[in-house]
Amino acid sequence: MGRIEELVDRMTLEEQVSLLSGEDFWSLPAIDRLGIGKLRVTDGPNGARGGGSLIGGVKSAAFPVGIALGASWNVRLLTEIGTALAEEVKSKGAHVSLAPTVNLHRSVSNGRNFECYSEDPILTASLAVGYIEGLQGQGVSATIKHFAGNESEIERTTISSEIDERTLRELYLVPFEWAVKRAGTWGIMSSYNKLNGTFTSENPWLLDQVLRKEWHYDGVVMSDWFGSHSTAPTVNAGLDLEMPGPPRDRGEKLVAAVEAGEVSRETLRARVLDVLRLMERTGALDDHSEWAERADDRAEHRALIRRAGAEGAVLLKNAGELLPLSGSGKLAVIGPNARVAQIMGGGSAQLNPHYRVSPWDGLVAALGEDHLSYAAGATNHRFEPLLRGGFTAEYFANETLSGAPVFTETLEEAQAFWIGRVGGGKVDPLHFSARLTGRFTPEASGEHRVGIYSAGFSRVLVDGKLVADAWTHWSKGRTFFEEGCDEVVGTINLEAGHSYDVVIEFAAKPFATLGLAAFAAGIGLPLGDAAIAAAVEAAREAEVALVFVGRNGEWDTEGSDLDSITLPGRQDELIAAVAAVNARTAVVLQTGGPVEMPWLGEVAAVLEAWYPGQEAGNAIADVLTGAAEPGGRLPQSFPVKWADNPTNSQDREIYPGLDGKVRYEEGVFIGYRHYDRHGIAPLFPFGFGLGYTNFAVSDLELDASGFEADGEVSVSVTVENTGRRAGSEVVQVYVSAPDATVARPAKELKAFEKVRLGPGERQRLTLALDDRAFAYYRTEAQHWLVEPGRYVIRVARHAADVGMTAEVVRRDRLLLPV
Incomplete structure (x- = not known):
């Protein structure tokens, strides 16, 4: 009998139960009597936030987001990043990272696409394996998420993803299967949603049949935060850990369920052993240290983030070889993302970075400010610009702002995300109110927009006048993980240089699923025609116009899907106006997914830079100046328009969902598979990306000597750099089954190498x-089948590339177990 078996058998029932739910938001309880330490977790996947709120907290390194890493197509890079992130997790006193996110890009408008790697299961699975191996090689557990069917953010805590088993097996389960079988992940997080009518956190088919019986998983399954919905059903189905704590569904309720026979002692013991095994693997079992966090700003992490940002940047167009920039002529640096460092998406992946480098900062460092001019041109914010400066926050131990405040503190900005300990611990985090007071001095005169959104009741008063009211008629919207209202905006005329009193009042309200309270308030003055005119003038006088546009973490965020994939605000108009006066215009996009490009034919170059972490501006400048190669290839197809994407339908149950269901009617035909099936030409195909040099791929040879016996084939090609500088190429191998007896995609990515x-x-x-x-997966027979017939193997540079092809043929069927 091993150590953890001895420990579990020495525990009382209450002690066993205590390890199956969080003690607080980020940790499990220690059991001092048995010398069992405290397991601590931290959010990921593009950093390690630690135990702080989503806002503020100890600073951390911000790495490129998931889609940027997906665009790298570099498994070795993901291993490097996983290794570095393990060091970040340790700096926050934690043992487990809640990462990576491997849900697929089913639609082009999922608000969380930025956090996920790709539309393709093999690309996603390969990168996830590299990430997990890097992380766990340093003794830090991965928690691959969200298992399964969480491909949109609309009503995600209650909706049922209706997905047939073949589609699940061939697409959405593949990254999780590889994580278990190839990387040996120690942690898995269940998703919020239901899968075919049953919450994933209590789904026996998913957690017991597939995960444990078929894949032989021996790690921990934890709920997403507040994603558990029952006591005995979750434990019996295979959910080891309810998070966060204090428990809602376990604790005394689980003790009672065991005593009543609703959960057997054997099942309980198995769940506790899973947790103890995780603690043993990560060293938490013997960790009795105090929880201490530090901001560990490492030079090697800075360098890795900068290199990874460039490697994920995708050059989509480069007419006349405008890029890399050459000469010493004047550059016009234009756009809302030029002087603002868009380094990450929103939601639980966000953190407090060590620093932020904007594209302007990066270009100044690379070229000097004398060569640059600047014009904003337009805005792209979803919410009014956040009010910053010192705000005095007074907390009341009631929801009515009555009596004397019980705690007072200073907030640096007009936003808060309250969960767990609030108001110095002197108020109930779900039953309190707060009043913030501060001042605002506008830089220009005019009609300003005052906005506020909140998970709770809120309002903004300027010089005693109620301007924005999200209190009187509060209604649920798409902010703060769908616990908040949409932004409420009022207007007021303000004079430049005059200082105004600003008061923000807040009161907690009953929550739907996630027990939190939050608000954000801002004041902005809209930019008009004059701003575009100033940008046009700057472009007219420059040798090259660089236009930095896109979205930000307000748009690409957990808890809210996009309404469209057009650029927000007047950005399309700005690009067209600049391109009309300067043919040498390069557009740098920063988005979490595809955008429509009505101006594509008018500009010389387009670079998709995503959200590349705290070194954003340096990485982008490296690519623009040629200090680094644009090493990325698209991990998601870019359609010409939103209506071309796989989830476009008149049936709202297909997307975004209807009456509590979202039906994956397209089956296995997502991404490039969809465009192939319907003969729709994408704007840019999956796997596409240009570089600054040229490559030739030749001499395709197959070794199919074992194909009939074991179904295996090796593919060999020669890759040659025929250009004048170093660079990278991604060799992509697609397989087609033209003789298939069932509907199969025209081609599927099955291997790649950079x-x-x-x-x-x-x-x-x-x-x-x-x-x-x-x-393919035969649902009725519950096995995988390689059918007799021809199989076409295509070696290509992207999904729309003709490439080189060869065939192999099978005579007999080959049955494969699950």
């Missing part, structure tokens, strides 16, 4: 295709 070569350098690559690369 290779970096110097000028004139050649390399022979061999990529392996296993039996699953040729199989």
Whole structure:
């Protein structure tokens, strides 16, 4: 009998139960009597936030977001990043990272696409394996999420994702399966949603049949935060850990369920052993240290983030080889993202970075400010610009702002995310009110917009006048993980240089699913025609116009899908106006997914830079100046328009969902598979990306000697850099089954490899295709099947590339177990 078996058998029932739910928001309770330490977790996946709120807290390194890493197509890079993030997790006193996120890009408008790697299961799974191996190689547990069917953010805590089993097996479960079977992940997080009518946190088919019986998983399954909905059903189905604490569904309720026979002692013991095994693997079992967090700003992490940002940047267009920039002429630096560092998306992935480098900062460092001019041109914010400066916050131990405040503190900005300990611990975090007072001095005169949104009741008064009221008629919207209202905006005329009193009042209200209280308030003065005119003038006088546009973490965020994929505000108009006076215009996009580009034919170059972390501006400047290669390839197809994407339908149950259901009617035909099936040409295909050098891929050879016996084929090609500078190429291998007896995609990515070569350098690559690369899932027979017939193997540079093809043929069926 091992150590953890001895420990579980020495525990009382109450002690066993205590390890199956959080003690607080980020940790499990220690059991001092048995010398069992405290397991601590921290949010990911593009950093380690630690135990602080979503706002503020100890500073952390901000790495590129998931889609930026997906665009790298570099498994080795993901391993490096996983290793570095393990060091970040340790700096926050934690043992477990709540990462990576591996849900697929089913639609182009999912608010959380930025956090996920790709529309393709093999690309996603491969990168996830690299990330997990890097993380767990340093003794920090991964928690791969969200298991499963969480591909949109609309009503995500209650909606049922209706997905047939073949689609689940061939697409959405693949990254989780690889994480278990190939990377040996120690943690998995269940999703909020239901899967085919049953919450995933209590779904026996998902957590017991597939995960434990078929994949032989021996790690922990934890709920997403507040994602548990019952006591005995979750434990019996296979959910080890309810998070966060204090428990809602476990604790005394679980003790009673065991005593009543609703949960067997054997099942309880298995759940506790899973938790103890995780603690043993991560060292938490013997960790009796005080929880201490530090801001660990490492030079090697800075360098890695900068390199990864450039490697994920995708060059979509480069007419006349405008990029990399050459010469010493004047550059016009234009756009809402030029002087604002858009480094990450919103939601639980956000953190307090060590610093933020904007594109303007990066260009100044690379070229000097004398060569640059600047014009904002337009805005792209979803909410009014956040009010900053000192605000005195008074807290009341009631919801009516009555009596004397019980705690007072200073907030640096007019936003708060209250959860757990609030008001110095002197108020109930779900039953309190607060009043913030501060001042605002506008830089220009005019009619200003005052906005506020909140999970709770709120309002803004300027010089005693109620301007924005999210209190009187509060209604649920799409902020703060769908616990908040949409922004309420009022207007008021303000004079430049005059100082105004600003009062923000807040009161907690009953929550729907997530027990939190939050608000954000801002004041802004809209930009008009004059701003675009100033940008046009700057572009007219410059040799090259660089236009930095896109979205930000207000748009690309957990808890809210996008209404469209057009650029917010007047950004399209800005680009067209600039391009009309300067043919040498380069557009730098920062988004969490595709956008429509009505101006594409009018500009010379387009670079998609995503949200590349705290080194954003330096990484972007490296690519623009040629100090680094744009190493990215698209991990998601970019459609010409939103209506071309796989979830476009007149049936709202297909997307965004209707009457509590979202039906995955398209089945296995998402992403490039959808565009192939319907003959729709994307704006830019999956896997596409340009570089600053040229490559030739030749001499395709197959070794199919074992194909009939074991279903395996090896694919060999020669890659040569025929250009004048070093660069990288991604060799992509797609498989087609033209003789299939069931509907299968025209092609499916089954292997890839990224290779970096110097000028004139050649390399022979061999990529392996296993039996699953040729199989589809037979639901009625509950197995994978490689059918007899022809299989076409295509080596290409992207999904729309003709590439090189060869065929292999099977005579007999090959059955594969689950």
